[in-house]
Amino acid sequence: MTGDQTYRRADGGAIDRSRPLSFQFDGRRYRGYQGDTLAAALLANGVRLVGRSFKYHRPRGILSAGPEEPNALVELRGGARREPNSRATVAELFDGLEARSQNRFPSLSFDVLALNGLLAPLFAAGFYYKTFMWPAAFWEKLYEPLIRRAAGLGRASGLPDPDRYEKATAFCDLLVIGAGPAGLAAALVAGRSGLRVILAEQDFALGGRLLSDRRWIDGRPAIDWVAGVVDELGTMTDVRVLTRTSVIGAYDSGTYAAVERVADHLAEPPPFQPRQRLWRIVARRSVLAAGAIERPLVFGDNDRPGVMLAGAVRGYLNRFAVRPGARAVVFANNDEGARTVADLAAAGVAVAALVDPRPEAAAETRRIVEAAGARLLRGAQVVRARGGTRLTAVELAGVAPGSGIDPVIPCDLLAMSGGWNPTVQLTSHHGGKPVWDATIAGFVPGTVPPGMVVVGAAAGHFILADDLAQGAQAGAAAAQALGVTAAPVPGFSADPETAAILPLWRVPGARGKSFIDFQNDVAVSDVALAEREGFRAVEHLKRYTTLGMATDQGKTANVNGLAVMAELTARSISETGTTTARPPFTPTALGALAGHHRGPDFRPTRLTPGHDWAAEQGARFIEAGAWMRAQAFPQAGDADLQATIDREVLAVRQAVGLCDVTTLGKIDLQGPDVAEFLDRIYINGWKTLAVGRVRYGVMLREDGFVQDDGTTARLGPDHYLMTTTTANAGSVFRHLEFCHQVLWPDLDLRFISVTEQWAQYALAGPRARDVLAGIVDPGFDLDNAAFPHLAATETRVCDGVPARLFRISFSGELAYEIAVPARYGDALARRLMRQGADHGITPYGLEALNILRLEKGHVAGAELNGQTTARDLGFERMMSTRKDYIGRVMARRPALLAPDRPCLVGLRPVAATATLSGGAHLIARGAVANAAADQGHVTSVGASATLGHWIGLGLLANGRARWGEIVRAVDPLRGQDTEVEIVSPLFYDPEGKRLHA
Amino acid sequence: MSGDCFSIFTLLRQAWTGQGGLKPMWREPEPKSAYDAVIVGGGGHGLATAYYLAKEHGMSNIAVLEKGWIGSGNVGRNTTIVRSNYLLPGNIPFYEHSLKLWEGLEQEINYNAMVSQRGVINLFHSDAQRDDHVRRGNAMRLHGVDAVLLDREGVRQRAPFLDFDHARFPIHGGLLQPRGGTVRHDAVAWGYARAADRRGVDIVQNCAVTGIRVEAGRVIGVETSRGLIRAPRVGLACAGNSSRVAAMAGLRLPIESHVLTAFVSEALKPLINTVITFGAGHFYISQSDKGGLVFGASIDGYNSYAQRGNLPTIEDSCEEAMALIPALGRLRLLRHWSGIMDMSMDGSPIIDRTPIAGLYLNAGWCIGGFKATPASGWCFAHLIARDTPHPVAAAYRLDRFATGHLLDEAGTGADVTMH
Numbered sequence A: 001m002t003g004d005q006t007y008r009r010a011d012g013g014a015i016d017r018s019r020p021l022s023f024q025f026d027g028r029r030y031r032g033y034q035g036d037t038l039a040a041a042l043l044a045n046g047v048r049l050v051g052r053s054f055k056y057h058r059p060r061g062i063l064s065a066g067p068e069e070p071n072a073l074v075e076l077r078g079g080a081r082r083e084p085n086s087r088a089t090v091a092e093l094f095d096g097l098e099a100r101s102q103n104r105f106p107s108l109s110f111d112v113l114a115l116n117g118l119l120a121p122l123f124a125a126g127f128y129y130k131t132f133m134w135p136a137a138f139w140e141k142l143y144e145p146l147i148r149r150a151a152g153l154g155r156a157s158g159l160p161d162p163d164r165y166e167k168a169t170a171f172c173d174l175l176v177i178g179a180g181p182a183g184l185a186a187a188l189v190a191g192r193s194g195l196r197v198i199l200a201e202q203d204f205a206l207g208g209r210l211l212s213d214r215r216w217i218d219g220r221p222a223i224d225w226v227a228g229v230v231d232e233l234g235t236m237t238d239v240r241v242l243t244r245t246s247v248i249g250a251y252d253s254g255t256y257a258a259v260e261r262v263a264d265h266l267a268e269p270p271p272f273q274p275r276q277r278l279w280r281i282v283a284r285r286s287v288l289a290a291g292a293i294e295r296p297l298v299f300g301d302n303d304r305p306g307v308m309l310a311g312a313v314r315g316y317l318n319r320f321a322v323r324p325g326a327r328a329v330v331f332a333n334n335d336e337g338a339r340t341v342a343d344l345a346a347a348g349v350a351v352a353a354l355v356d357p358r359p360e361a362a363a364e365t366r367r368i369v370e371a372a373g374a375r376l377l378r379g380a381q382v383v384r385a386r387g388g389t390r391l392t393a394v395e396l397a398g399v400a401p402g403s404g405i406d407p408v409i410p411c412d413l414l415a416m417s418g419g420w421n422p423t424v425q426l427t428s429h430h431g432g433k434p435v436w437d438a439t440i441a442g443f444v445p446g447t448v449p450p451g452m453v454v455v456g457a458a459a460g461h462f463i464l465a466d467d468l469a470q471g472a473q474a475g476a477a478a479a480q481a482l483g484v485t486a487a488p489v490p491g492f493s494a495d496p497e498t499a500a501i502l503p504l505w506r507v508p509g510a511r512g513k514s515f516i517d518f519q520n521d522v523a524v525s526d527v528a529l530a531e532r533e534g535f536r537a538v539e540h541l542k543r544y545t546t547l548g549m550a551t552d553q554g555k556t557a558n559v560n561g562l563a564v565m566a567e568l569t570a571r572s573i574s575e576t577g578t579t580t581a582r583p584p585f586t587p588t589a590l591g592a593l594a595g596h597h598r599g600p601d602f603r604p605t606r607l608t609p610g611h612d613w614a615a616e617q618g619a620r621f622i623e624a625g626a627w628m629r630a631q632a633f634p635q636a637g638d639a640d641l642q643a644t645i646d647r648e649v650l651a652v653r654q655a656v657g658l659c660d661v662t663t664l665g666k667i668d669l670q671g672p673d674v675a676e677f678l679d680r681i682y683i684n685g686w687k688t689l690a691v692g693r694v695r696y697g698v699m700l701r702e703d704g705f706v707q708d709d710g711t712t713a714r715l716g717p718d719h720y721l722m723t724t725t726t727a728n729a730g731s732v733f734r735h736l737e738f739c740h741q742v743l744w745p746d747l748d749l750r751f752i753s754v755t756e757q758w759a760q761y762a763l764a765g766p767r768a769r770d771v772l773a774g775i776v777d778p779g780f781d782l783d784n785a786a787f788p789h790l791a792a793t794e795t796r797v798c799d800g801v802p803a804r805l806f807r808i809s810f811s812g813e814l815a816y817e818i819a820v821p822a823r824y825g826d827a828l829a830r831r832l833m834r835q836g837a838d839h840g841i842t843p844y845g846l847e848a849l850n851i852l853r854l855e856k857g858h859v860a861g862a863e864l865n866g867q868t869t870a871r872d873l874g875f876e877r878m879m880s881t882r883k884d885y886i887g888r889v890m891a892r893r894p895a896l897l898a899p900d901r902p903c904l905v906g907l908r909p910v911a912a913t914a915t916l917s918g919g920a921h922l923i924a925r926g927a928v929a930n931a932a933a934d935q936g937h938v939t940s941v942g943a944s945a946t947l948g949h950w951i952g953l954g955l956l957a958n959g960r961a962r963w964g965e966i967v968r969a970v971d972p973l974r975g976q977d978t979e980v981e982i983v984s985p986l987f988y989d990p991e992g993k994r995l996h997a
Numbered sequence B: 001m002s003g004d005c006f007s008i009f010t011l012l013r014q015a016w017t018g019q020g021g022l023k024p025m026w027r028e029p030e031p032k033s034a035y036d037a038v039i040v041g042g043g044g045h046g047l048a049t050a051y052y053l054a055k056e057h058g059m060s061n062i063a064v065l066e067k068g069w070i071g072s073g074n075v076g077r078n079t080t081i082v083r084s085n086y087l088l089p090g091n092i093p094f095y096e097h098s099l100k101l102w103e104g105l106e107q108e109i110n111y112n113a114m115v116s117q118r119g120v121i122n123l124f125h126s127d128a129q130r131d132d133h134v135r136r137g138n139a140m141r142l143h144g145v146d147a148v149l150l151d152r153e154g155v156r157q158r159a160p161f162l163d164f165d166h167a168r169f170p171i172h173g174g175l176l177q178p179r180g181g182t183v184r185h186d187a188v189a190w191g192y193a194r195a196a197d198r199r200g201v202d203i204v205q206n207c208a209v210t211g212i213r214v215e216a217g218r219v220i221g222v223e224t225s226r227g228l229i230r231a232p233r234v235g236l237a238c239a240g241n242s243s244r245v246a247a248m249a250g251l252r253l254p255i256e257s258h259v260l261t262a263f264v265s266e267a268l269k270p271l272i273n274t275v276i277t278f279g280a281g282h283f284y285i286s287q288s289d290k291g292g293l294v295f296g297a298s299i300d301g302y303n304s305y306a307q308r309g310n311l312p313t314i315e316d317s318c319e320e321a322m323a324l325i326p327a328l329g330r331l332r333l334l335r336h337w338s339g340i341m342d343m344s345m346d347g348s349p350i351i352d353r354t355p356i357a358g359l360y361l362n363a364g365w366c367i368g369g370f371k372a373t374p375a376s377g378w379c380f381a382h383l384i385a386r387d388t389p390h391p392v393a394a395a396y397r398l399d400r401f402a403t404g405h406l407l408d409e410a411g412t413g414a415d416v417t418m419h
């Protein structure tokens, strides 16, 4: 156990020393405190080597203290909760945390893949594209697997994620993104003005940079000011503060996506809590106060563990009370250098030198450096960092010869600052291009999404007092813009500071590899190579070198990279431009974006009112779109599923069967123009349909192909009920809405889907009437003359339950469909079963239903496949010539009338025992089975218990003229080749006597 | 003409001489005032067309005009899936020709586009869907294309991480095309550009076509942001911008423009070794050689030229991801981006002459034109050079919407959200 925290400061910081935590990294135990990040705790324990880079497997440490971290990526947690590529700089420490280094073999300190580094000259940018081509077959067999194994970073667990996620939607007047000084000031004034405010902060604490820097606001330490603001916000009921919440995307219409890490700071989510929550925030206005991200400096071997961003160094010192090193050098091209020297010295870290490439230094800087006992090396630069897994020294250039200063300074910490990049990513999500601002040497927002205002460091303003004022102004402006009287804008004072900078994009004369994109190992030499090979456009640079494509999306790398490209091509940085930032701003767990839509809850499950009844009958259920339908009702004596199906089919043919047909789409249409409407929708005529009658109809899409079929009943003079297939219930309804709202708004009718409102059963078989007689009102005449085939009525059943009764038949038997309000659905099924017991009533499922309809040659999904015309399916005579209807003109296109189009036929295997398979293709006897001989395909098949052999439907070129011909059903996928006879699709009772019985 | 032939020897030499000898992959020529032909659009299709025009038809006094940088359109935005698992006789030979060209591409253009034939599995979740896939697989087999029917266990062996136990729509099996796979998309644009450049083709970037000059029913050239460029033959290969560019010649295309979003996760060690498509949604996923999981799903569903997608579709896509692979929950989405899709009314492309003599159209690729890149270039070049369609692209006629010779693979009609 090494948890001695040698690098922890004795006091100070925002950690809770009364709550020690224990954690493991690569199997070793350490200690930290509540309030630490994993990175802070590792540094406190003197751990410097944390990861390996992507390509060269170079040893890497901790660069930053935030979400921009490119190097310190670890596998967090274990088992099914393993999270690869987790940034140690934002992972909150909890007791028992386990982390492992990744992308190394066999161990972090000794990684054989670091050999790649020796081959670096060959593995330069774009090397894949020019190599691995010889010999051709070796790519997939050898090179690609090797590359794939070496690439990638962490390992996925491969196990289902055990945690839950949820989604929430929130509406607000003002969304403030970032709770640094500017964001807090904005939220404060907006809140005081009475706006509904959401303040989102990715950190677990509010304050932004104020947590890391020793600053003063209004005469008191900045963190006290923060505490005061937080308290006041807490009293405002319309202000919601979301910590641990990253706003990841700006979408259209003021919609923002944010992810709240509800339980990532705990070992496991507490009971009933999600791990993370996705917020869809719809905001009338937004203030982007997301701060800025510091830039590394680009010099030789600048990736050595111990080379750290200066702002991060201050964060570790001040917020986490950790000394990231024992002896430091500070290298900065801007005024942050002096601040860093001061903080290091205050924390007791020896500071050897402040290296500043600028020729002049302010008096204040000189004073600070002197007080720290350090040297101020003006006009100097670090050209190389020394050390392997740990920084040991830096080499300098520009040190005046004869000054007596050794150009090699031993140190274990280099704090560097190349300036700051405003965090403008969210401003680009609508396509806005950031613009170059030479005074700060950074990109500032260009066109921003509608309703957004950018303030503070995110807008390129680095003076604290200004940031506070800007934030407050933005809060007030939001109120005014929304027509609310703004609360007064307070005046703020802060300790003085300067923010001068002299851009330094790469250190001239650097020795060793100068990295720009640490994680992806993109160095200055790669940018130079891209330039030579013509990849000068920034997007080409990015794609060719992978600059900015790592898990940090180039947050520390992009600007350095394109600035180097600008230098190499002698263009300005504005001319060179920048790549487009894409959501999400921070890598986001896919689980959060999916919410609870996974496993059985991926999509809603629709159950019919008779579901429980069917289950009690032993039904096997199967998915039918969103519905669960009974596939069959196996009984103890059935040998197998086929036996069950046979039994159910024969019961319908010989006695009576009961089938739940609730899932068919039902659309209730009312109004004087319904008949006209139906006339335009269906290919056949509707004006002659009498009240109390049902008619079968076929409708086409605009393009002339069949959309759906079904029956429509006329229940009253202005009242119709349409049924659709289960599969097309939604699309037909949408189609009707479109036709009514867009094409014929003048037609006087209304319609609504009532699929869910009515439970419906088919009662089919020679005994159907006998069963039905027991539940209709005593006076109701079920006689053939009184209620013939295709009759329909509204009536009552079971002593007063309102019902709709249709005499329609899909099975070809005497059959009725009875619909009752959904709440009676279960009871009706049970009552019919009781009523039919003496008649041998048998529940039947989808499989039997399918065989029954096949025997009658009725088309279903496989024939109504969207590629068939009414002619193809044998409905040509239904196509009215006396009226217009949707699809009529397009159905007359020459190719749709071609005589050799595949059309519906019946198929019967020549050998009585042969089986058929759906999806087989139809080929002439004796022909070679190839594409040229392909004449159609088998759509639906089944074993007909009624006929004692297999039957099928198919679509065959010129099929109607070929009855009696023998062709082959060829199924190369399953190695089948079966002779079949082309027959009429009407296999059973072709005269239709039974349904009129 | 620039660029040496890449061989292991030139690379080694470059490596240890500081890469100083490498030259631009393509020149940056000033556009000439006239060419024998110009191709509008420096995406995969335009660049491939130029290459094959030069290589197969000896036309090298030609130019590709690109409004931005080459590869800035859909060729650099797609999910990189290539396959030829089509159903209709008008489609299979074309896509199979494309797959064969992919198979020889690296040697052909001396550029490694990382053609990776790791197999494409289309899952099915019901008996009806199985029959549909069988019909398609059999059509492929009859055309001499590889297809294998997998049962549930066969799928499980290849992709054990799929949800086999708690799925809302259980996996019944899949149709596998072993020769399908992925190709590194940017490299396709660069490789064709470099190869075309070496044959003398001018690749002109930052050159937007702003008008199409027509005289007496013949095209005579294009107006561009860099001046008038004359050419007796003009080929449009503008993918998502097809409707806007064709409108410059007064043509109204049977195309709608829609947004499609692609996604990539953080890089991971190998997890998914094949390409998988979800049959109970519209989702497809593979893993890049860099380690990122690359996936996509449906178009957003409204007409747009804004190259960005919106949250409902993004959430929906991730829901499909989780429904299919529950292990994805803790893996992180790194980036999503979008392209504009040229959605044709039957889901199939158009490679044809137009009513204007000398003006040729290559468009309507919907969400699946990347796989078509080599064959599209091959056939479009043939059409431009000979003014007659190539046999494997003969079905891709512009007038098929009038004649009814539609190529509606999915049977969804003119509802582009379903293609």
Ligand SMILES: Cc1cc2nc3c(=O)[nH]c(=O)nc-3n(C[C@H](O)[C@H](O)[C@H](O)COP(=O)(O)OP(=O)(O)OC[C@H]3O[C@@H](n4cnc5c(N)ncnc54)[C@H](O)[C@@H]3O)c2cc1C
Residues within 6 Å of the ligand: B040, B041, B042, B043, B044, B045, B046, B065, B066, B067, B068, B069, B070, B071, B072, B073, B074, B075, B076, B077, B078, B079, B080, B081, B082, B207, B208, B209, B210, B237, B238, B239, B240, B241, B245, B260, B261, B262, B296, B337, B338, B339, B340, B341, B365, B366, B367, B368, B369, B370, B371, B372
């Ligand atoms: C997210 C997404 C995922 C996809 N996934 C796949 C997949 O997995 N498999 C697959 O096969 N296909 C896929 N596709 C489709 C495929 O990318 C496209 O169909 C194909 O790339 C289109 O051809 P292209 O490469 O020539 O297009 P593009 O690369 O878009 O080329 C068109 C070019 O024309 C240029 N242009 C436009 N207007 C003008 C003008 N006026 N002047 C000059 N130049 C102009 C554009 O700038 C552009 O560079 C996907 C597409 C997207 C967006």
